[in-house]
Amino acid sequence: MDAVLETRSLCKSFGALTVAQNIDFRLRPGERHALIGPNGAGKTTFVNMLMGALRPSSGRILLGGDDVTRAPQAQRVKRGLGRTFQINSLFRNLPVLDNVALAVAERRRIALRMWRAAGSYKEIIEESTQLLATLGLAGDLTTPIVDLPYGKQRLVEIAIALGLRPRVLLLDEPAAGVPSAEAERILQLLEKLPPEIAILIIEHDMDLVFRFARRITVLVQGEVLLEGTPQEVARDRRVHDVYLGEQHHG
Template sequence: MTSGLRIRNLSKNFGGLQVARNITLDIPTGARAALIGPNGAGKTTFANLIIGALQPSSGSIHLDGKDISQLGEAARVRAGIAKTFQITNLFKDLSVRDNIRLPILEREHRTFRFLERHDGDAAIEAEVEELLADFRLLPLANRLVRSLAYGQQRLVELALTLSLKPRILILDEPAAGVPSSDSHLIVDAIKRLPTYLSVLIIEHDMKLVFEVASRIIVLVNGAVLVEGTPEEISRDLRVRELYLGAGHG
């Protein structure tokens, strides 16, 4: 596979403690994959290895055929890997529209223009409006972020991350803290993500995982226990015993 993310024999040691063990995975272009596992399984470590927050002890990571294993976090963002809640924090005293505009200006090295007229660049404003529309935020565009419900703030964070134009998007517990009555906002937003985007969801909410993922990867003790379709995972007795039966992860 040359398109998408290709991970081979990825391992990470902290002294004598091995927290990632020979992980081999493919996340093709357009994939909707989910990473699940019990607490302490190594999900956060694995995500940090992909985004470059941690460097692997061994193994390789290729993005669209290019070895990115030794790139730092900022370089991987530029290469096309983004993780929600990694790059941006919301400015709660600014409007939704201003929050979305800022990372676009930063991406274009034009943050100085934020203090100018807001309609000073038609292309940037068109991109802001498109993101607002994609995440159904147009009715909220002029509201201060602090006035939004938490689920709505999560949608703003998703829009911010998409403004970086990633090719691989890691959603780190996108439903965490969102009331169950608003979780459909997150599910609908994930379903509407562009088809060219590869998505890896790290999530405890199994209902969300089974609703949006076409492949599920189960991580236990830093290693892949099993990978398969939602149907295959739901039937796997090891998964039931080690994870699903426990009711949390």
């Protein structure tokens, strides 16, 4: 089957520092794919390049078969790409509902309407409310993010991305900094996501990765060390050496 997201020999360097080297990567529709690697391997840089937040030094990025290497973020999002951030990147002073509604409004192309009150767009509010309810946040709609516990903020981070109804979802350590009980809850929610969404997840927690992902790519110093099924990755000697030996980072 064709890849929904693909990179061909993607490279990025900052001066003398190379953070991505000839990354060839394919994500198939509906796939559950994990990107792992030690700290500083270039995982978040890779996501930033996929999104268009960073411009690669060379190589190509294809989204749904089209070259988007030079396309701005907004265009990629319109073509079905969504992401979450490793470090919360929310509208901190706005209520939870607005955080999601802003994304829904962008997707439904009403963000430029200037006349009717935002609160009168019932379809936006209903969709956002339902989405938040599926993540167990129905009781926090009007709470500003700053007053929300951290674990729930991580869920809003995911909710915003889901508000875009992406075909491809890039999750940058969705459970970063969350105690394990709550991480478990986040994983359960991720497992319930619609199967047609292709998901690329960056994660340090190996239990979570091996339960969730069907394919795993191991990135070391900007290079793909190995790609395979969880079993293949778990068996690989090199992965043990460079990565599993220091997995207690995340």
